[in-house]
Amino acid sequence: MNVPSYEFLAFAAIAALVINVSRSPGWRRPVWLVANLAFVLSLSHDPAQLAPFAGLLAFGFGSVKLMERSKRKALFFLLVAAIVVAFCILKRYTFIPHSFELPYVYLTVGMSYVFFRIVHLVIDAYQDALPDRVDLLSYLNFTLNFTTLVAGPIQLYQEYRRTESTTPPPLDLRTAGEALERILVGFFKVSVVSPLLGAAHERLTATGGSLSLEERVVTAALLLSVYPVYLYFNFSGYTDFVIGVARFLRLVLPENFNQPFSALGFLDFWGRWHMTLANWVKTYVYSPLVIAMMRRFPSPRVEPLLGVIAYFVAFFLVGVWHGQTSMFVFLGVLLGLGVSVNKLFQIAMIRRLGRARYRALCGQPLYRATSRGLTFLWFAFSSVWFWSSWAQLGHFIALFGGAGITLAFVLVLVAATALLSVPSILERWVLAGGAVQRPWIGSLYAKTAWYTVLAVLTISITAVLNAPAPHIVYRAF
Amino acid sequence: MPLDSIYAKLTDILREVFDDDTIVAGPTLTAGQVDGWDSFAHLRVMFTVEQTFGVSFSAQQMAGLKNVGELAELIESKLATR
Numbered sequence: 001m002n003v004p005s006y007e008f009l010a011f012a013a014i015a016a017l018v019i020n021v022s023r024s025p026g027w028r029r030p031v032w033l034v035a036n037l038a039f040v041l042s043l044s045h046d047p048a049q050l051a052p053f054a055g056l057l058a059f060g061f062g063s064v065k066l067m068e069r070s071k072r073k074a075l076f077f078l079l080v081a082a083i084v085v086a087f088c089i090l091k092r093y094t095f096i097p098h099s100f101e102l103p104y105v106y107l108t109v110g111m112s113y114v115f116f117r118i119v120h121l122v123i124d125a126y127q128d129a130l131p132d133r134v135d136l137l138s139y140l141n142f143t144l145n146f147t148t149l150v151a152g153p154i155q156l157y158q159e160y161r162r163t164e165s166t167t168p169p170p171l172d173l174r175t176a177g178e179a180l181e182r183i184l185v186g187f188f189k190v191s192v193v194s195p196l197l198g199a200a201h202e203r204l205t206a207t208g209g210s211l212s213l214e215e216r217v218v219t220a221a222l223l224l225s226v227y228p229v230y231l232y233f234n235f236s237g238y239t240d241f242v243i244g245v246a247r248f249l250r251l252v253l254p255e256n257f258n259q260p261f262s263a264l265g266f267l268d269f270w271g272r273w274h275m276t277l278a279n280w281v282k283t284y285v286y287s288p289l290v291i292a293m294m295r296r297f298p299s300p301r302v303e304p305l306l307g308v309i310a311y312f313v314a315f316f317l318v319g320v321w322h323g324q325t326s327m328f329v330f331l332g333v334l335l336g337l338g339v340s341v342n343k344l345f346q347i348a349m350i351r352r353l354g355r356a357r358y359r360a361l362c363g364q365p366l367y368r369a370t371s372r373g374l375t376f377l378w379f380a381f382s383s384v385w386f387w388s389s390w391a392q393l394g395h396f397i398a399l400f401g402g403a404g405i406t407l408a409f410v411l412v413l414v415a416a417t418a419l420l421s422v423p424s425i426l427e428r429w430v431l432a433g434g435a436v437q438r439p440w441i442g443s444l445y446a447k448t449a450w451y452t453v454l455a456v457l458t459i460s461i462t463a464v465l466n467a468p469a470p471h472i473v474y475r476a477f
Numbered sequence: 478m479p480l481d482s483i484y485a486k487l488t489d490i491l492r493e494v495f496d497d498d499t500i501v502a503g504p505t506l507t508a509g510q511v512d513g514w515d516s517f518a519h520l521r522v523m524f525t526v527e528q529t530f531g532v533s534f535s536a537q538q539m540a541g542l543k544n545v546g547e548l549a550e551l552i553e554s555k556l557a558t559r
Contacts, residue, residue, distance in 0.1 A: 127535030158537070267515075282516060283540040290520045291527075307517035343517070355512050 001042035003150045003472065004187055004241040011039070012147070016248040020171065025164050032141045032249075039146035040107075049106045052090050056111065059086065060118035061139050067125035068133055076126045080119060087115045093324045110149040112321065112477045116280055117143045121157055123284055131161050138164060147246040151238055151474035153256040154276035160251075168250035175247060182244030184451055188458045189237025190470045197230035198471070205392065208399065216404030221411040223396070224380045227387050231473060232260065235274070238472045261420050264362070264371040266338035266378060267346075270315070273379075277318065286314040304347045311343050312336035322386060322477060331385040338378050368424070373417030380412060478556050483530075483549045490525045491545075494518060504546030530556065 001008050015035040019028055044050055063079040089100050090111060121139070124130045134157070142160045163169060204223045211219065236257040246253045254276050263269035270278040293306040319332025349358045361367055384393070400408065487502035495513055500506075508514035514522075523539050526532070526548070532555040542548050 124535065124537055127537070129535040129537040156537075279540070283536045286516075287520055287536060287539055290517065291524055294520070294524045303521060304517075307520075311517075350513070359512065 001039060002468075002470075003475075004190055004238065004470065009183075009245070011035075011042075012245045012248065015146075019249055023166060023168060025166060028168070029137050029141060029164060033137060036141060036144040036146045036149075039149065040144060043109055044107045048104065052102060052106045053108075053111060053114070056083075056086055056090060056114065056118070057140070057143060059083065060114075060121070060143070061134075061136065063118070063122045064125045064134050064139065067122055068130075071126065076122075079122060083115070083119060083122065087111070091324060094326070109475060110151070113149065113152050113154060114143050116154050116277075117157070120154075120280065120284065124157065129158075131158055145251070147242045147249065147251060148253060151235070151472055151477065152274075152276055153239060153243075153254050154280050155253055159254065163251050169247075169252050171248065171250055179244040179247035181451055182240045182247075184244075184454050184458070186237045186239070186241030186244060188454045189233045189240065190472070191237075191458055191462050194230060194234040194237060195465075195467070195470060197226055197233060201226045201230055201387075205388070208395075211399070211404075213404060213407075216400045217407040217411055220396070220400040220404055220408035221415070224384070224408060225376075225412050225416070227383050228261075228376070228380045231383065231386075232257070232273075234470075234473050238474070259423070261376055261416075262372060262423060263375050264368055265346075266342040266375055267311075269375050269379060270339065281314050281318055285317060286310050289313060304343075308340045308343045308347075312340040315339045319382075319385075327385045327389065331382060334378075334382040334385060338382065365421075369417045369421040372420040373413045373415075376416040376420060377409065377413045381409075478530075478553065480549055480553060483552050484545075486529055487526070487545060487549060490522060490529060494521050494525060502545050502549070504544065504549065506545040507543070526552065532556065532559070 019031050207219050239256040243253045256275050258272040260273035263272050289310040316332040316336035319335040322328050484502050491500045
């Protein structure tokens with residue numbers, strides 16, 4: 001079953017109807033498990049294909065139970081290392097010897113997100129940070145939650161557990177309306193906008209032949225900048241959709257995106273893009289690493305450097321997690337460089353200008369616009385290692401040439417600086433009273449008309465195209 | 478240790494970490510109200526708190542604090558169960 005799809009909507013609607021028959025956890029938890037297992041079985045019926053996934057889940061549960069009883073540090077590190085190694089083997093990372101790989105095709109959809117949940121549970125169990133003992137039903141419902149299995153968002157167990165209480169989050173008319181809006185917006189982004197951008201990007205990657213300098217610059221600039229926008233609509237659309245669906249099941253999923261292209265730096269960007277992954281990495285990789293290094297090197301002089309190193313390591317791992325080949329190692333280096341150079345720049349500027357003057361500089365409109373442009377450019381550049389291959393990269397370098405690529409970078413920077421300032425200008429206009437003088441903009445009528453147009457467009461376009469369920473990029477992870 | 482003493486020590490820690498003698502640790506003080514309190518500065522605060530009070534925090538506790546009041550109560554509970 002694909003997410004999002006009409007089939008998934010129907011499945012979720014039935015699950016929501018049955019689950020909401022009673023508020024009692026005694027009813028909700030088993031029904032929830034049946035729905036989760038039914039969803040997994042829709043991905044594969046073959047026991048052999050499901051076995052590796054089941055093995056990882058079983059090992060994870062055993063590890064959590066062990067950590068609830070034993071607080072031995074060596075055992076904790078051994079279990080976490082074993083889960084990481086098992087995950088790398090099952091995901092067939094290229095640095096794992098082939099002799100370790102299972103010699104057949106098996107289910108890997110959602111495995112990364114299950115891995116994050118299991119590691120989080122094991123660490124929190126070891127650190128006594130879980131609200132209570134994890135029973136098998138809660139464990140399976142949390143790790144296999146069908147609304148988040150395919151590509152997140154990564155919910156924490158503490159948040160999930162609240163929904164199993166006798167007073168789950170309310171589902172009144174207003175909440176249902178807002179959830180429907182999210183589903184609609186998500187479906188529109190994934191089914192209409194994302195395929196158009198994806199098709200445009202695919203056409204750009206097929207560019208060849210002899211091009212003039214202007215054509216080379218414009219094509220290279222578009223090739224760089226279309227993919228991040230496509231990825232945003234694809235992934236944030238999926239996230240909108242599952243957040244909306246989950247509300248009907250009385251689940252409040254965490255947000256994953258917050259206007260990422262308005263970020264004023266790469267550090268800020270990771271507080272707005274795939275936020276649940278960034279938060280997970282900050283909590284379970286970055287923070288422990290910084291604290292461990294502070295204990296090892298307890299000098300205030302080197303502390304800022306420790307932060308820079310930890311940022312690099314944490315986001316290098318984010319890059320590596322995205323794929324199994326050397327392209328993703330390079331992606332990790334670029335993501336790590338983005339955050340660590342950003343941090344170094346902050347430290348240098350505060351030392352040079354002082355906090356007050358640096359803060360004043362950060363408030364300057366031109367500085368903010370350029371920061372947004374640079375952030376977008378670096379993300380677009382890094383993304384090349386996300387969507388292409390070394391062979392394609394060689395082709396593009398030969399096709400566009402040094403001058404074409406350099407000018408394309410300048411063009412993307414200038415265009416992003418200008419275009420990404422538009423929302424903040426509009427926001428200032430709204431705050432200055434522009435929208436207040438035109439009350440129809442935020443009225444219920446305007447909203448109804450807007451969502452009706454979205455619904456009609458989405459249904460018509462998906463019906464006319466008769467295309468298969470939209471491809472979700474992060475489903476591959 | 479009484480909460481007043483914990484807040485007094487937290488005030489010293491925050492003044493030292495942020496190099497700002499005007500900071501006063503109170504229950505409603507948040508990271509957003511202190512200039513420079515980003516994720517790295519937060520870890521410097523938590524590390525100094527661990528050193529000063531002789532307590533340690535889980536990854537979730539470090540990430541989940543909403544204000545200085547929650548930090549002070551967490552320290553108090555850890556000291557009480559030691």
